Amino acid sequence: MKRKKLIFWLLLIILIILILIFLWAGITGRVVKSVSDSTKLLWPVEYKAIHANSIFYPDVDGDGKGHNCKPVNYRSHEGTDIAILSSYQKTGVPVFAALEGQVLWVFNGKYDKCPNIRIADCNAPTKSDEPGLSSGYRVCTKLGPYCENGTGYCYWCFNGANIIVIRHYNNSKIFATRYDHLKNGSILVKPGDFVKKGQKIAEVGSAGYSLQPHLHFEVWGTKFYEPVDPWTGKCGPNYNNSLWESQLK
Numbered sequence: 063m064k065r066k067k068l069i070f071w072l073l074l075i076i077l078i079i080l081i082l083i084f085l086w087a088g089i090t091g092r093v094v095k096s097v098s099d100s101t102k103l104l105w106p107v108e109y110k111a112i113h114a115n116s117i118f119y120p121d122v123d124g125d126g127k128g129h130n131c132k133p134v135n136y137r138s139h140e141g142t143d144i145a146i147l148s149s150y151q152k153t154g155v156p157v158f159a160a161l162e163g164q165v166l167w168v169f170n171g172k173y174d175k176c177p178n179i180r181i182a183d184c185n186a187p188t189k190s191d192e193p194g195l196s197s198g199y200r201v202c203t204k205l206g207p208y209c210e211n212g213t214g215y216c217y218w219c220f221n222g223a224n225i226i227v228i229r230h231y232n233n234s235k236i237f238a239t240r241y242d243h244l245k246n247g248s249i250l251v252k253p254g255d256f257v258k259k260g261q262k263i264a265e266v267g268s269a270g271y272s273l274q275p276h277l278h279f280e281v282w283g284t285k286f287y288e289p290v291d292p293w294t295g296k297c298g299p300n301y302n303n304s305l306w307e308s309q310l311k
């Protein structure tokens with residue numbers, strides 16, 4: 063009888079140790095930031111605050127499916143949405159530059175706890191697009207050397223309200239990355255600044271056209287506002303070349 067008890071306790075202890083090892087490996091495996099490939103994207107949000115099952119994949123090709131063939135939350139969405147628990151927004155969840163580059167545009171100063179119908183910053187714009195616009199959740203850049211070839215369209219507009227766009231050089235697949243819905247006042251960079259990969263640039267918020275605190279992370283491939291899917295998977299459009307340093311799924 064005594065012996066049976068002893069074996070039981072020994073097995074239990076071994077089981078607990080194994081579980082702890084698996085947990086430890088799982089956690090550290092996710093938070094380690096490899097800097098092995100300077101051409102690939104680093105995960106842009108601190109892991110600890112992310113909801114389970116709260117990464118919403120892009121649908122750049124508009125087929126209603128993500129790279130993993132599962133239905134997306136909303137069709138033709140251009141970025142990866144990474145949601146956090148609301149309680150974390152107050153504490154501050156860092157957003158990191160996914161690659162080294164130069165800050166191209168910054169928008170700041172909008173209310174950051176949308177949705178809230180009483181707050182104009184959360185609602186649809188009341189004016190139409192023009193360079194330098196700031197109306198409702200919509201913001202536009204000033205006119206600049208950003209023209210789309212041949213169209214004379216030389217400014218860009220977004221619904222993320224508080225935004226950073228970083229231009230990446232010497233990278234044939236990634237022209238720029240865009241970070242939306244940022245917490246008001248958390249932006250640490252200004253246009254022209256050079257940023258390192260992994261540098262904290264802001265914090266996650268719920269500014270603009272947003273239903274909960276999350277980062278909208280978007281990748282432009284070879285030119286202004288040309289969203290591409292950084293995730294690779296058999297339901298494409300990116301079939302065989304993940305732009306992530308380490309793709310999660």
Ligand SMILES: [Zn+2]
Nearest residue numbers: 141142143278
């Ligand atoms: Zn989004």
